[in-house]
Amino acid sequence: MRADESTEGAPAIELREVVKRYGGAEGLGPVSLAVPAGRTVALIGPSGAGKSTLLRLVLGLVAPDRGEVRLRGAPLRPEDHAARRRLGYVVQGGGLFPHLTAGRNAALVARHLRWPEARVTARLEELAALTRFPAEALARFPHELSGGQAQRVSLMRALFLEPEVLLLDEPLGALDPITRADLQADLRAIFASLGKTVLLVTHDLAEAVFFAHELVLLRDGRVLQRGSLDALVRAPADPFVARFVHAQRALGLPPGAPP
Amino acid sequence: MTGAALAATLVLAASASTPTVGSKQFGESLVLGELAAQLARDAGAPAEHRAALGGTRVVWEALVRGDVDLYPEYTGTIARELLGGAVPAGDPAALRAALAARGVGMTRSLGFEDTYALGMRRARAAELGISRVSDLARAPGLRLGFTNEFMDRGDGWPALRARYRLPQRDVRGLEHEVAYAALAAGEIDVTDLYSTDPEIRRHDLVVLEDDLHAFPPYDAVYLYRLELERRAPAALEAIRRLEGRIDARAMIAMNARAELDGVAPARVASEFLRATLGVASAPEEEGRTSRILRRTREHVALVAVALLAAIALAVPLGVVAARRPGAGRLVLGAVGVVQTVPSLALLVMMIPLLGIGARPAVAALFLYGLLPIVRNTHAGLTGIALELRESAAALGLPPRARLRLVELPLATPAILAGVKTSAVIAVGTATLGALVGAGGYGQPILTGVRLASVPLILEGAIPAALLALVAQGLFDLAERWLVPRGLRRARAAGAIR
Numbered sequence: 001m002r003a004d005e006s007t008e009g010a011p012a013i014e015l016r017e018v019v020k021r022y023g024g025a026e027g028l029g030p031v032s033l034a035v036p037a038g039r040t041v042a043l044i045g046p047s048g049a050g051k052s053t054l055l056r057l058v059l060g061l062v063a064p065d066r067g068e069v070r071l072r073g074a075p076l077r078p079e080d081h082a083a084r085r086r087l088g089y090v091v092q093g094g095g096l097f098p099h100l101t102a103g104r105n106a107a108l109v110a111r112h113l114r115w116p117e118a119r120v121t122a123r124l125e126e127l128a129a130l131t132r133f134p135a136e137a138l139a140r141f142p143h144e145l146s147g148g149q150a151q152r153v154s155l156m157r158a159l160f161l162e163p164e165v166l167l168l169d170e171p172l173g174a175l176d177p178i179t180r181a182d183l184q185a186d187l188r189a190i191f192a193s194l195g196k197t198v199l200l201v202t203h204d205l206a207e208a209v210f211f212a213h214e215l216v217l218l219r220d221g222r223v224l225q226r227g228s229l230d231a232l233v234r235a236p237a238d239p240f241v242a243r244f245v246h247a248q249r250a251l252g253l254p255p256g257a258p259p
Numbered sequence: 260m261t262g263a264a265l266a267a268t269l270v271l272a273a274s275a276s277t278p279t280v281g282s283k284q285f286g287e288s289l290v291l292g293e294l295a296a297q298l299a300r301d302a303g304a305p306a307e308h309r310a311a312l313g314g315t316r317v318v319w320e321a322l323v324r325g326d327v328d329l330y331p332e333y334t335g336t337i338a339r340e341l342l343g344g345a346v347p348a349g350d351p352a353a354l355r356a357a358l359a360a361r362g363v364g365m366t367r368s369l370g371f372e373d374t375y376a377l378g379m380r381r382a383r384a385a386e387l388g389i390s391r392v393s394d395l396a397r398a399p400g401l402r403l404g405f406t407n408e409f410m411d412r413g414d415g416w417p418a419l420r421a422r423y424r425l426p427q428r429d430v431r432g433l434e435h436e437v438a439y440a441a442l443a444a445g446e447i448d449v450t451d452l453y454s455t456d457p458e459i460r461r462h463d464l465v466v467l468e469d470d471l472h473a474f475p476p477y478d479a480v481y482l483y484r485l486e487l488e489r490r491a492p493a494a495l496e497a498i499r500r501l502e503g504r505i506d507a508r509a510m511i512a513m514n515a516r517a518e519l520d521g522v523a524p525a526r527v528a529s530e531f532l533r534a535t536l537g538v539a540s541a542p543e544e545e546g547r548t549s550r551i552l553r554r555t556r557e558h559v560a561l562v563a564v565a566l567l568a569a570i571a572l573a574v575p576l577g578v579v580a581a582r583r584p585g586a587g588r589l590v591l592g593a594v595g596v597v598q599t600v601p602s603l604a605l606l607v608m609m610i611p612l613l614g615i616g617a618r619p620a621v622a623a624l625f626l627y628g629l630l631p632i633v634r635n636t637h638a639g640l641t642g643i644a645l646e647l648r649e650s651a652a653a654l655g656l657p658p659r660a661r662l663r664l665v666e667l668p669l670a671t672p673a674i675l676a677g678v679k680t681s682a683v684i685a686v687g688t689a690t691l692g693a694l695v696g697a698g699g700y701g702q703p704i705l706t707g708v709r710l711a712s713v714p715l716i717l718e719g720a721i722p723a724a725l726l727a728l729v730a731q732g733l734f735d736l737a738e739r740w741l742v743p744r745g746l747r748r749a750r751a752a753g754a755i756r
Contacts, residue, residue, distance in 0.1 A: 059653045085655035095650035099668045099743035108664060109654045141745035157654070 010073030012037040012165050012197035013058055018067035020053055028053045028221040030067065037072075037164070040191055040198040042208035045218035046244070051201040054218070055167050058199065059089060072164070085109065088158030088166045092173040094150040096142040096157075102149075103138035106156040127156040130193075132186055148179035155190070165197040172207065184210060205229075205248035217241055277305045278491045281318045281327030281696075284311040284705065285435065286518040287373060287455060287510065291331035293528035295481060295498045297540035301532075302497035309696045310524070311705050312615060314408055315340055317607065317695070322482060323361060326615045326696070328491075329483035329498065333373055335475035337365070337482070339414030348475035364485045366499055368478040371507040373455040375409065375474045377419075378464040383448055391470040392423055395449065399426040404447035407432040414475060415451070422473035436711050455507060457515035479505070504535055521712045551722055557617075558699035558726065561692055562685045565621045569628030569681055574674060576629070577636020578662065587637060594630040602627065602688050606695050620692030620699075627688055628681040635677025639670030671742045672750070679734040686727040690719065700726070 011034035019029035028050040035041050043051045056062045057069055060076050060083065069076040071083055096105045104111075106127065107120045115123075128135045133152040142150055151171060158166060171187070172180045188211055191198050202208050208215050209229050217224045217232065225237035229245075236242035278299050282292030292308050299306035309327055312318050319341055321327045332341075337358070338348035346353045355365050377392055384390065387398055395401065409415040410432045419425065433441060438450040439458050452459060452466070454477075459466060487495050509531070516527045532538040576594070580587030600608075605626065609619030643666060651665040667674075693701030700719040707715030739747070 056649070059649075061649050061652055079658075081655040081657050083655075084653055087653070089650070089653040091646055091650065093646065095646045097647060097651070097665055097669070098749045099746040101745065109656060112656060112660050112664065141748060143745075143749040161655075 010070070011035055012039075012072060013199060014070040014073070015054070015057065016067050016070065018057060018064045018069060020050075020057060020062060020064050028057070029064075031218075031221070031223055032067075033216065033223060033226075035165075035197055035199055037197050038195055039214065040200065040212045041214045041216060042200045042202060042212035043216050043218060044202060044205055044208045044244075045224075047203060048220075049218040050221040051203075051218055052169055053221075055089075055169050055199065055201055058167060059084060059087060085161050086164050088155075088161075088163040090151070090154045090158045090166070090168045090171045092170040093147075094142070094154035096145075096150055096153055098142050101139050101141055102133075102145060102153045105142065106138075106153055106160055108157065110160055123160060124156070127159055130159075130190060131155050146179070147175050148183050151175065151183060152186075155187070159194075163196070165199065166191075168198065168200045170202055171200070172202075187211070205245065217244065219244075277307060278328045278487060278494050279326070280306055280308045281312050281321055281330035282308065282310050283314060283318050283330070284694075285453075286524065287453070287514050288331055289524040289706065290513050290517055290527050290531075291369075291479065291481075293524045294501060294532065295329055295331070297525075297528055297532055298497040298500065298536075298538065299491070299494035301538050301540045302493045304491050304494035306494060309615070310702070311693065312696045313607075313694055315412075317610060317615070319482075320610060321615050321696070322363065322484065324614055325484065328487050329481050329495075331369075331479060332482045333477040333479055334368075335374065335414055335477035336412075337480075338475055339418075340412050344413060348477075358482070359485065362485050364483050364488065366481045366483070367502040368480055369501050370503045370505045371455065371479055371510045372477050373453050373479055373507075373510070374469075374477040375415065376452055376454050376469065377449050377467045378442070378452045378459060379449050379467065380442060380445075381463050381465050383445075384465040384467075389467065390465070391468040392419070392473070393470050395425055395427070395467070396423060399428075401427055401429075401448040402446070403427050403430040403449045404433045404438050404441055405430065405451045406435045406438060409451040419473045422471050434708075436708065455510045455514055457511055457519050460511075461515075461519060479510075500536055505531075509535075518711060521714070524706075547718070551718065554698060554700050554702060554719070555722060555726070557697070558686070558689055558723070561617060561620050561624060561689045561697060561699055562682065562726075562730075565624030565689075566628055566678070566682055566685055568621075568625045569632055570678060573629045573632035573677075573681075574636050577633045577674070578640065580633065580637040581640035590633060591637065594633050597626045598630045602691050603694065606691060610695060615696040617692070617697045619695050620689065620697035624685045624689055624692075628685055631680040631684070632674065632677040635673045635680075636670065639673025639677075640666055642673065643669050668743050669746065672738070672746065675734060675738055675741060679731065682730045682734065683727050686723060686730055690723055 013035040015031055015033045017030045017032055019027070021027035031054065043054060045051055053062065057064055060069070060078060060080055063078055071086065076083055096102070097108070100108065103124055107124060110120050110123065124138060125135065128138065131152040133149060133156065137145065137149060142153070145153065172183060175183065184207065191211065198211070200208070200211055214226065215229060215232060216226045219240055225232055225241050232241055232245050236245065280292050280296045280299070282288040289310055292310060296306040296308040312321060312327070315336060318327065318330050322330060334351070334354060335348045337354055338344065338346050342354070342357050346357045348354070351365070351367070358365055379389065389395060389398065405416055410430070416430070433450075438447065439462060441447045442450050442464070443462050452464070454466065458464070481498060483495065513527050513531055516522045517524050529540050532540050576590050580590045602623065605623045606619060609622050613619040613622055647665065647669065651661040656664065689699050690701035690704055692699050693705045700723040702719065703715045704719035707713065707719065
């Protein structure tokens with residue numbers, strides 16, 4: 001990392017005029033977005049708004065057609081494996097490898113990096129406690145886990161190398177309501193205790209409000225508005241923002257959420 | 260490639276201090292091959308008989324290349340087919356001179372002629388008043404069925420049709436043994452036959468007189484590499500004792516023993532040698548068990564070597580194909596094209612490059628083995644859910660580590676299924692290896708077909724079928740070892756595809 005490309009004050013994640021097109025009209029951008037270190041930002045918006053594409057651009061899983069992605073001020077290069085290890089990624093359903101046990105899934109990269117076995121074991125125990133995952137279930141295969149457990153393993157895997165940033169793509173999307181409520185509370189506690197930068201994708205406004213300091217509303221590949229729920233409600237940037245917020249509020253926000 | 264093949268041939272020829280006898284794929288050639296091999300052994304040279312190597316072209320090429328040192332041939336075939344008609348078949352001195360230019364020598368006649376002839380059922384011939392070939396011109400509606408070699412050979416059907424101006428249009432190619440059966444069943448009216456075929460008497464056939472002498476004389480002789488005169492003079496001398504000693508009656512009798520009575524050619528030859536030359540040669544008769552074991556070793560070796568080589572190339576090719584769609588289409592197309600080449604054609608195409616024996620067979624099996632493994636590796640890798648591939652990449656694993664830790668384990672069931680398909684195909688296709696002298700289970704099948712011996716065919720077919728089942732079973736076991744436990748359990752639980 002060169003000094004002129006990275007400063008302590010640089011945003012953890014920054015997109016500068018990023019454009020990504022898939023075939024026809026749909027796609028992303030141009031989008032500019034900066035996520036300051038230590039903040040939790042939620043990307044919300046309807047399906048097809050480009051939320052997941054944005055996360056995958058940050059991970060370098062897809063390359064931008066124009067513009068650039070910076071991590072801590074340093075431009076992200078293609079296939080930058082070391083940079084990816086500074087990001088933890090959790091997808092809907094967990095994305096666990098079916099041929100590996102929960103423990104092996106979580107420690108896959110650490111073992112690839114030849115961590116000593118004692119250190120791997122210690123880290124596994126630590127993370128199981130943090131994510132409230134039963135230690136005896138570490139020997140189980142993904143298909144033997146419940147949906148909530150799989151998601152906790154996915155979180156352990158994402159956190160294993162102590163990344164600076166967590167990227168979560170609909171982490172609670174595939175869960176039943178009770179499991180969802182449990183995990184939601186646990187996740188917020190974890191985010192708070194670790195103080196990491198979190199970029200969360202959800203289509204659910206209530207969930208976004210529950211986790212995030214700030215909301216970013218996307219539609220058709222562009223940022224419509226950024227701010228707190230309060231700002232989105234009181235001063236919607238355009239009629240769609242108002243419609244999106246009201247439609248979701250009509251479904252009812254969880255108790256304790258800001259009005 | 261040609262240079263390497265040539266060098267390999269030279270090494271092979273030089274290292275073979277013992278004469279190798281070849282023969283073509285019919286009973287008489289097998290018996291004549293055995294006679295030569297046993298006489299050479301009697302003279303102290305441990306000769307090998309590579310029986311039923313192929314048709315005229317294959318065995319002649321093998322002789323010229325040095326894969327075999329000696330084989331039985333007929334003067335008419337030599338003149339018309341091998342020397343291109345430039346030398347009259349009835350002039351042995353001219354034939355010898357022309358052959359010597361190719362490094363090949365020729366014995367004197369063994370004492371009989373086995374000429375091409377046309378045959379009909381006696382009743383049918385009488386009904387149409389046909390006794391000579393020229394009579395056929397009067398019956399344009401006759402159905403003719405000829406062996407494939409006769410259809411194509413310079414001294415076969417084309418020469419006959421031109422000489423007699425024959426009008427028949429319903430002419431089809433058949434196997435020799437099938438032609439006799441078709442003739443007996445009345446499916447065809449006329450077939451080509453060899454004058455020493457025992458079936459002539461058995462089926463009560465009329466041999467039509469070649470009244471315009473379209474066929475040259477077909478005196479039986481041995482062709483041999485001239486260097487044999489230096490390398491194994493005693494063996495060659497011993498084989499020459501057969502010159503003038505086999506008359507047509509004796510040959511027909513031997514053919515009948517071998518082809519109609521199902522006696523092993525080795526035994527038929529041994530009996531003749533004892534009775535005629537007073538040579539007490541032991542026919543190299545191994546017991547059935549040791550014979551089957553030897554062929555099993557040969558067969559398994561062909562399949563195993565070819566399969567291992569195919570896996571070593573096909574899995575990486577499948578990986579490349581999955582990684583790069585452009586290259587993938589090219590690779591899949593190329594191995595697909597190989598698959599469309601008929602196995603027999605592929606084997607014969609290998610002979611100029613690799614000679615005869617195990618090498619061309621392994622090469623052909625290897626090429627056939629590629630497609631199922633490449634295709635399944637490709638399908639297994641591209642079939643992995645996008646979410647899993649992206650998770651592996653997002654973890655910061657480099658491509659090789661992703662392949663080794665995630666993608667290949669997930670594709671194992673598909674890859675193994677491809678290898679299993681290849682193995683079972685190879686076990687079956689390897690039986691064709693006998694056509695190019697590779698041995699294996701194809702040997703008794705081939706000889707059995709030539710001799711119309713069902714027990715002999717089964718001696719190859721049953722072990723081949725069993726081996727295919729064993730291969731299948733082994734791969735089912737291998738699946739338990741190689742497919743990751745979690746994947747196996749998840750599949751069993753129906754959790755994933």
